[in-house]
Amino acid sequence: MIRQPDPKPDVMRRRDSIVAGLRKLLPESGVIAEPLRLKPYETDGLTAYRQVPLAVALPETTEQVAAILRFCHQNGVRIVPRGAGTSLSGGALPLEDGIVLGMMRMKKILDIDFADRCATVQAGVTNIGITNAVSANNFFYAPDPSSQLACMIGGNVGMNSGGPHCLKYGVTANNLLGLKIVTIEGEIIDIGGAHLDSAGYDWLGLLTGSEGQLAVVTEVTVRILHGPEGARAMLAAFKSNEIAGAAVDAIISSGVIPVALEFMDRPAIHACEEFAHAGYPLDAEAMLIIEVEGSVTEQDILLEKLSDICRRFDPISIRVSQSPEESLAIWKGRKAAFGAVGRISPDYLCMDGTIPTSRLPEVLRRTQEMAAAVNLQVANIFHAGDGNLHPLIMYDANDPASLHKAEVLGADLLKLCVEVGGCLTGEHGVGVEKRDLMHVQFEPHELEQQRRIKSAFDPEWLLNPSKVFPLAEPAVAAAVLPQAA
């Protein structure tokens, strides 16, 4: 169960005056303080944990964000920045004595420049919103988290999010040019711009993935790319995870880096097929979805090379898409994976470790053994090309023992990732979920070093303070959160 820091008693006492102070900074509808209307903000994508915040502030401009931060800084009020609240690690979980700074009203596209291949948008624009704004010219914004219809670019920066196509195009950090940030003191700073590689320290890189702990992002300048001439998917099904893992190795070694290389194990195949009727092979133990780009002829050549490689691994079936419609059908199950698993088990934890790809078969085998030992089901759907695993652990939220078991198994799986040379999180962030596992990957003095950098930006630890780092004094962090209904 996750601990939150004790609310500051003086802040709790001053609640009404804090709300009144915020109301002076924002239009009428920009401050929410009524208990009923605070409820939608009590959790994020990690629904197992809930906490109603002190209040919610919904700014529309960078200047309003600056005014709110200045006010909170002066009044010792903690702040949890929030985009769409789709974080799977509890990164946007509120604090009892803190405000939620919701960015959803900052949703303007500010500038699109096709010649210089960049776009500047406010932090509350959705990930897909950027692509939609440029797609008429056949451009797109590359990182494509599965949550892209909802999640916002500010949240993507917060978590350094990735997606299936990041194998070729990189994650959020690799696709940013500039940020407008507001510091806890309310100072507005421009980082980078429309050019590459500013001199001085790489603030763009440090801020990306800093989980709302260093500054609030109000505008983002991203690189936009022209789409390829075309793209096509293929599907290859295998008799075991080991064999599919070996096929992944062979593909990467062949010099062909596909645009996407996704792996699903048997439980995932079955869940997705039942839900999406994508025509997945139910007799397979493991399946790869592989996508290539280029002209039709180029696609043909690459798909033939990839099919040849897969044929060396005694596949159960290989299906090369013959049309855009068939490619969509192949992707359909994968894209619906979370919903599909949600149908078998309404509650699941989506884990997110990364491992060296050579350890894939072993880690998948041990995952199933560990799950079986505690009588839980795990489905695996992940980005195979870069070793980023997403075990989905199914549990029953009505049974506290089941949630507890799932949490323990999740932690054990992440420890396994670190043990084989990987890390605790590949793209979902540490949040509250993995906070207390940080010592598995880092020495105390290394965490202390990171803390000192956070302090350089936010000396009083007002920005999203209970995330990422194990709470300093466990005794003080007493309150155990009520769990999801």
Next chain:
Amino acid sequence: MTLPATTEDQIAAAVASAVAAREPVHVQGNGTKAGLLRPVQAARTISTAGLSGITLYAPKELIISARAGTPMPEIEATLTEAGQYMIAEPPDLSALLGATGKPQTLGGVVATNLSGPRRVARGAIRDHVMGIRAINGRAELIRSGGRVLKNVTGLDLCKLFTGSYGTLGVITEITLKVLPAAEATGTLVLPGLDAAAGIAAMSAALGSPFDVSAAAWLPAEAVAAMPALDGVSGSAALIRIEEFADSVTYRIGRLRDQFAVPGAVTLGTEASRSVWRDIRDVRPLAPHAQDAVWRVSVRPSAGAKVIDALRPLGAAGFLDWGGGLVWLAGPADAATHLRVEAAARAVGGTWTLLRAPDTLRATVRVIPDEPPALARITREVKAAMDPAGIFNPGRLYADL
């Protein structure tokens, strides 16, 4: 005093001793880039040159790890043998900075975040540093990232160390993402374009579906000096494709048709490698031996403006990164430097004074000053990493 070190522990001990003595340290590898940015005055030197060797190479996982002092030629040779390459194509600046007789080290390349032509399409060195080990100013070993391709666990100190010019700690080991080298390389040479027309062509190429991996514009004198461009006259834009051989032919053909520039020439793999190596290593500016050299990064469409602004002062230049990277050589004086600053600022860009006499380097802004609120954070972060302020004092900013 130079402290010889062949292990991470010895580096840590050298740092501890400098901290105890409160003596500043010049951090370097083989010192090939000592001439970049501001000169460092320090009683001690810690060199990573003795900390050498590849510690892990897993081609199937697209990962290589090496100690900071590993010579780049050793890393490049190892990758080439396995058919892979450094994605960001880092330059060898010895034509510009003078050969020291020693090769540049991996640590130096990472500490300066210098990337070559492929940067515009595939990212900078900082995009490919997956893991770092470094000794901080408390003489502690700090690890960030790891040996996997995706990692968002904690603050990304890899990004902070990369490009920090040794001011935050001594990098001891680095893990990089690498990629399979393409089967073939082709270059479309579009002659007769001035800088502005060259940028328009490069923007169209980089904004095409053909996955262009580099785009540069060279003035006539640079074109004439490149043996591989024999027969091309006047200035030219160069567009590179790296792919399977069939794709190179197809894509170059499509671009050639699209631009329909008279006299367009296509270079094959060997000629392309030679031309892009020269561009990467800034050979076009080598004849300007007495000049100062600047590297200005701007939005690509503004590149020609920067060259135009400096031409009246006798500066020469060429463009990489589709126009976004302006290389300039001009009189090594403060007046010219201020004009470079003004030209970069006018279009919202950034600059680095890459080569100049010590007297000039010590007196001008070799990189832009940060706005006060950010400069304060810079000082705080520097103090968080290097509380005694011993690493490369003054290298980036006079007061840091």
